[in-house]
Amino acid sequence: MSGSNEKFERDFESFLSDDDSRLAALYRKLPQAEPDARLDAAVRAQAHHAIAATPARAPVTARRNWMPVFGVAAVVALAVGFAFRLGPQLWQRPASQPEAQPMAIPAAQPPAVPQPAETAPVAQKAAAADSAGTAVPESRAPVAELEKAENAASRPAPHAFPTSARAMQRVAAPPPPAAEAKPAMQAPAMAEPMRAKRVETESAGAPAAALAAPATQDRNASLYPEHWLANIRQMLRDNRREEALRSLAEFRKRYPDYRLPDDLRDLH
Amino acid sequence: MDAAYPDEKLMQAYARGDLRAFDTLYARSRGMLYRYILRSVADRAVADELFQETWSRLIAARERYRVEAKFTTWLLQIAHNLVVDHFRRSRPQAGAEETETVMRELDAPESDRPEQALSDFEERRRLQMALDALPAEQREAFVLRMESGLGVAEIAQMTGAGQETVKSRLRYAFAKIRERLAE
Numbered sequence: 001m002s003g004s005n006e007k008f009e010r011d012f013e014s015f016l017s018d019d020d021s022r023l024a025a026l027y028r029k030l031p032q033a034e035p036d037a038r039l040d041a042a043v044r045a046q047a048h049h050a051i052a053a054t055p056a057r058a059p060v061t062a063r064r065n066w067m068p069v070f071g072v073a074a075v076v077a078l079a080v081g082f083a084f085r086l087g088p089q090l091w092q093r094p095a096s097q098p099e100a101q102p103m104a105i106p107a108a109q110p111p112a113v114p115q116p117a118e119t120a121p122v123a124q125k126a127a128a129a130d131s132a133g134t135a136v137p138e139s140r141a142p143v144a145e146l147e148k149a150e151n152a153a154s155r156p157a158p159h160a161f162p163t164s165a166r167a168m169q170r171v172a173a174p175p176p177p178a179a180e181a182k183p184a185m186q187a188p189a190m191a192e193p194m195r196a197k198r199v200e201t202e203s204a205g206a207p208a209a210a211l212a213a214p215a216t217q218d219r220n221a222s223l224y225p226e227h228w229l230a231n232i233r234q235m236l237r238d239n240r241r242e243e244a245l246r247s248l249a250e251f252r253k254r255y256p257d258y259r260l261p262d263d264l265r266d267l268h
Numbered sequence: 269m270d271a272a273y274p275d276e277k278l279m280q281a282y283a284r285g286d287l288r289a290f291d292t293l294y295a296r297s298r299g300m301l302y303r304y305i306l307r308s309v310a311d312r313a314v315a316d317e318l319f320q321e322t323w324s325r326l327i328a329a330r331e332r333y334r335v336e337a338k339f340t341t342w343l344l345q346i347a348h349n350l351v352v353d354h355f356r357r358s359r360p361q362a363g364a365e366e367t368e369t370v371m372r373e374l375d376a377p378e379s380d381r382p383e384q385a386l387s388d389f390e391e392r393r394r395l396q397m398a399l400d401a402l403p404a405e406q407r408e409a410f411v412l413r414m415e416s417g418l419g420v421a422e423i424a425q426m427t428g429a430g431q432e433t434v435k436s437r438l439r440y441a442f443a444k445i446r447e448r449l450a451e
């Protein structure tokens with residue numbers, strides 16, 4: 001079959017060649033029309049223009065290729081900035097302490113700062129009503145929040161604030177009449193709902209101790225512990241040693257279990 | 269540019285930005301392409317337009333060219349598509365009057381001997397008339413064979429027809445032209 005096809009092809013090519021040779025000679029006598037010079041110039045100009053325009057597109061392509069890289073870099077920068085904003089409590093934790101209890105305060109230990117008498121029963125009632133957690137003293141609030149952030153949702157935080165709506169309502173319940181007579185002592189109780197809201201909406205809110213700090217105390221008490229310590233260092237650098245020592249003493253009172261950095265630990 | 273450099277390599281070189289490659293390629297192909305188009309449409313203005321459009325499309329598609337495709341076939345395929353589009357927009361074939369016009373426009377200088385010149389002129393005129401009288405598909409196959417030396421397979425690939433169809437077209441074209449020349 002294929003042999004007959006090949007023979008047919010050869011015959012046909014021969015036929016074409018025979019006719020080619022005779023007709024081709026005549027065909028070549030036909031006017032050999034060609035494009036005129038104007039047409040040649042137009043085509044060449046178009047070809048050259050196309051190539052000349054190509055390098056101009058190259059940077060655009062390169063820029064497009066870099067866009068994903070810039071995007072990733074922007075995301076990383078954002079993440080690092082976010083970590084700096086939220087992270088000091090995490091990465092300044094002493095490495096010698098176990099992760100689960102870096103600044104844990106024994107439950108039996110009394111709070112360093114006297115609790116307002118009015119708030120303790122309220123918090124205890126809320127704790128009793130809320131099976132998810134227990135109320136903590138004011139000074140433990142940063143620790144509780146930190147632990148909560150570390151533990152995420154894997155296990156209930158032992159000292160977490162009550163976060164259920166019911167508990168919040170109980171915590172935010174109107175203070176007893178005695179509180180009305182002592183507006184200065186009302187601040188911690190008023191801070192409860194604020195703190196609870198922040199615990200709900202932020203992974204790391206302001207320290208509860210700061211929120212509860214009386215206005216007459218060290219203004220650094222409103223800061224995170226690490227920022228407070230940074231300000232103490234700044235005082236030392238500014239030769240305000242007495243002020244720094246007072247502030248450090250206040251810090252120790254407020255965070256008795258906080259492991260101070262080496263440069264401040266022996267400062268007296 | 270080396271004359272022995274294959275068209276396909278030249279086309280690739282042009283796609284990479286080598287303008288001398290394009291100039292060489294253009295010089296090689298311009299006459300063949302132009303005559304193919306002109307003999308297909310039998311109108312110089314239309315041929316000019318389609319010729320330029322063919323190169324425009326080639327230039328625009330230069331980066332998509334693959335060396336697997338023979339350059340001449342690719343170029344003629346572009347032209348073929350444009351010619352087909354042109355015929356779709358207008359009547360399919362040129363009349364005898366237009367053929368005479370083309371002959372007058374394209375005629376070459378006559379030979380020195382008047383009787384020989386008359387004989388040559390008459391023979392070319394008959395060939396031109398025979399070509400114009402062919403159906404478009406047969407004329408196209410014949411011109412592609414004569415102008416570009418394309419084989420049956422290449423013409424089939426270029427025009428999108430089967431090889432047997434192309435053979436038939438060529439046979440009919442040769443037969444009709446011979447008959448017309450023998451009159």
